[in-house]
Amino acid sequence: MKDRLEALKAEALEKIHASSDLKELQAIKVEYLGKKGPITEVLKGMGKLSAEERPVVGAYANEVRDGIQQGLDAKSAELEEAEIAKRLAEETIDVSLPGRPAKKGSSHPLTSVVEEIEDLFLSMGFTIAEGPEVETDYYNFEALNLPKDHPARDMQDSFFVTEEFLLRTQTSPVQARTMLKHEGQGPVKIISPGKVYRRDNDDATHSHQFMQIEGLVVDKNVRLSDLKGVLETFAKKMFGEDRKIRLRPSFFPFTEPSVEMDISCFKCGGKGCSICKHTGWIEILGAGMVHPNVLEMAGFDSKEYTGFAFGMGPERIAMLKYGIDDIRHFYANDIRFLKQFRNV
Numbered sequence: 001m002k003d004r005l006e007a008l009k010a011e012a013l014e015k016i017h018a019s020s021d022l023k024e025l026q027a028i029k030v031e032y033l034g035k036k037g038p039i040t041e042v043l044k045g046m047g048k049l050s051a052e053e054r055p056v057v058g059a060y061a062n063e064v065r066d067g068i069q070q071g072l073d074a075k076s077a078e079l080e081e082a083e084i085a086k087r088l089a090e091e092t093i094d095v096s097l098p099g100r101p102a103k104k105g106s107s108h109p110l111t112s113v114v115e116e117i118e119d120l121f122l123s124m125g126f127t128i129a130e131g132p133e134v135e136t137d138y139y140n141f142e143a144l145n146l147p148k149d150h151p152a153r154d155m156q157d158s159f160f161v162t163e164e165f166l167l168r169t170q171t172s173p174v175q176a177r178t179m180l181k182h183e184g185q186g187p188v189k190i191i192s193p194g195k196v197y198r199r200d201n202d203d204a205t206h207s208h209q210f211m212q213i214e215g216l217v218v219d220k221n222v223r224l225s226d227l228k229g230v231l232e233t234f235a236k237k238m239f240g241e242d243r244k245i246r247l248r249p250s251f252f253p254f255t256e257p258s259v260e261m262d263i264s265c266f267k268c269g270g271k272g273c274s275i276c277k278h279t280g281w282i283e284i285l286g287a288g289m290v291h292p293n294v295l296e297m298a299g300f301d302s303k304e305y306t307g308f309a310f311g312m313g314p315e316r317i318a319m320l321k322y323g324i325d326d327i328r329h330f331y332a333n334d335i336r337f338l339k340q341f342r343n344v
C-alpha cells in the first residue's frame with residue numbers, strides 16, 4: 001500500500017513538473033486528488049484494514065495528498081508568475097512615440113463675423129438683446145407699423161405656426177420688446193443678433209433661414225447724423241479705414257426717413273470692379289429714423305424721443321469679406337468649406 005502511494009506521489013509530481021499551463025494543472029489535481037482519484041480510493045478502503053495498519057496508512061495517505069497539493073500550489077504560483085511576466089513583456093508601451101494629434105475644430109465663419117460685429121458695437125456702448133424665434137404677429141409686424149393686410153408685409157413672406165404665432169421674419173420684435181421694458185425712459189442702445197425665417201426658395205443669395213443683426217438707439221435729440229456717424233465707424237472698422245459711405249433714400253415701414261447704406265468698394269477703392277458690379281459702391285445695410293408710430297406703440301413719447309435703427313445680414317457681410325459666392329455654404333456643414341476659416 002505504501003509503495004503504491006509512493007509511486008502515485010512520484011507520478012503526480014512528475015506530471016506537475018512537466019505541466020505548462022494552469023488548465024493542465026487543474027486536470028492533474030482532479031486526476032489524483034479528486035473524488036474518484038486513487039488517494040480518495042485508498043482512504044475509502046481504510047475500513048478493511050486492521051486497527052494497527054489503519055493509522056499508519058491514513059497518516060501516509062494524508063502525507064502523500066499534502067505533498068501533491070504542495071506540488072500543485074508551487075507549480076501554480078510559478079505558472080501565474082510566468083504568465084504575468086509574459087504579459088508585461090508583451091504589453092510594454094513605448095512612451096517615446098509621438099501621440100496622435102487631436103482634431104481641433106474652429107469657429108464657424110458666420111459665428112466669427114457675428115462676434116466681430118458684436119464686439120464692434122459693444123465697443124461703441126451698445127448692449128446685446130435677444131428674444132424668441134417664435135413670435136407673435138403683434139411683435140413681429142403690428143408693433144413695427146405693419147398692420148394686418150398692410151402691403152409691405154409681402155416684403156417678408158413668412159412661416160406662420162398658427163394665426164397668431166410665426167417664425168420671426170426679422171429681429172425687430174426684440175427691439176420692440178426691449179423698448180417696452182424701458183417704459184418710455186431712454187436711453188435704449190442695443191443690437192439684436194439672431195436667426196430669422198422667411199418663406200423663400202433657396203438659391204445662391206437666398207435662404208429661408210438666415211441671420212440678422214439690427215441696432216436701435218432711442219434717446220432725446222437722436223438725429224440722422226448720429227446714425228451716419230455710428231454706421232461710418234462700423235463700415236471703417238469692418239471693411240477698412242479708408243472706406244467712404246453714402247446713404248440713399250429707401251423705404252421701410254418702421255423708419256421714416258429710411259435709407260440704404262453703401263460703402264466704397266474695398267476691392268477696387270471705387271474705380272469699379274466685379275465685386276461692386278462696376279459701380280464703385282457696395283450695398284451693406286438698411287437704416288432710418290424710427291417711425292413715430294413705432295416709438296408710440298413701444299411706450300415712448302415721440303415728441304420727446306427720437307431714435308435710429310438699422311438692420312444688416314451677417315451672411316452678406318461675411319460673403320463680401322471673404323469672397324464667398326453662395327449663401328448655402330454657411331449651412332451645408334461641408335468640412336472643406338469650414339476648414340478654410342480656421343484662422344479667421
Ligand code: 2NL
Nearest residue numbers: 172175176254286287309310311312
Ligand atoms: C435691412 C433693413 C432695417 C430696422 C431694420 C428697426 C427696428 C425698430 C424700429 C425701426 Cl424696432 N427699425 N429696424 C430699420 C431699418 C432697416 O433693416 O435691410 N435689413 C437687412
